[in-house]
Amino acid sequence: MNEYILVRALVGAVAMGAIISTGLVFLLLSGFSKKWRHIMLLQLSGAVLIAAGFSIMGMKIYSRDTVPLLLVAVGVAVMISSALRSTAINPPRSLFLRALLILASPTLPYLLGGITVTDILRAFVLLSLLILMGTLASIRMISSYMRFTLNAASWLLVFYSWIGYLSHMLPLCYSYVLLLIYYSALLLWLFGAVVMLINLRGWLGWNA
Numbered sequence: 001m002n003e004y005i006l007v008r009a010l011v012g013a014v015a016m017g018a019i020i021s022t023g024l025v026f027l028l029l030s031g032f033s034k035k036w037r038h039i040m041l042l043q044l045s046g047a048v049l050i051a052a053g054f055s056i057m058g059m060k061i062y063s064r065d066t067v068p069l070l071l072v073a074v075g076v077a078v079m080i081s082s083a084l085r086s087t088a089i090n091p092p093r094s095l096f097l098r099a100l101l102i103l104a105s106p107t108l109p110y111l112l113g114g115i116t117v118t119d120i121l122r123a124f125v126l127l128s129l130l131i132l133m134g135t136l137a138s139i140r141m142i143s144s145y146m147r148f149t150l151n152a153a154s155w156l157l158v159f160y161s162w163i164g165y166l167s168h169m170l171p172l173c174y175s176y177v178l179l180l181i182y183y184s185a186l187l188l189w190l191f192g193a194v195v196m197l198i199n200l201r202g203w204l205g206w207n208a
Contacts, residue, residue, distance in 0.1 A: 106119045
């Protein structure tokens with residue numbers, strides 16, 4: 001099997017672990033506060049819409065990419081609204097800057113020769129990951145160290161959103177380096193989510 005495919009699978013596994021851990025954090029908080037129950041439902045609904053968009057595109061149910069692109073865009077919008085409307089979290093202004101940078105990242109492939117629907121979907125997916133990281137980092141009760149860790153992960157994600165387009169233009173060894181940046185962002189996110197999950201179980205009196 002291609003080594004690059006195995007590396008991508010490992011990156012995907014880490015991303016899935018980080019998403020699940022973040023979801024468990026929201027789940028614990030939802031049992032503690034109704035505000036977090038609302039956030040969890042919106043985040044889950046947004047993730048389902050994004051997954052549905054990619055599934056429709058992968059199965060080629062529609063000849064055009066308008067429907068899956070619309071589903072992904074709506075899913076991201078739902079996730080953003082959950083972060084903006086809740087008083088349980090306090091997103092910094094820099095989070096909006098990071099979101100705008102990721103949304104602007106498809107301009108790079110456009111300048112390099114042409115933009116595709118895949119490039120736009122990729123930006124939306126990275127934006128959804130950024131929102132999950134940002135929501136986690138904006139929880140008022142977390143330590144400054146965990147907030148710094150999650151913010152570092154989100155900046156790495158922004159960096160990757162721009163340079164990741166170059167992977168198909170570079171030798172394979174450089175593609176691994178680009179993936180390492182993405183992998184590092186996901187590892188920091190996973191670390192922060194797991195530590196928060198352990199701390200929350202202790203604060204809320206749950207047994208490990």
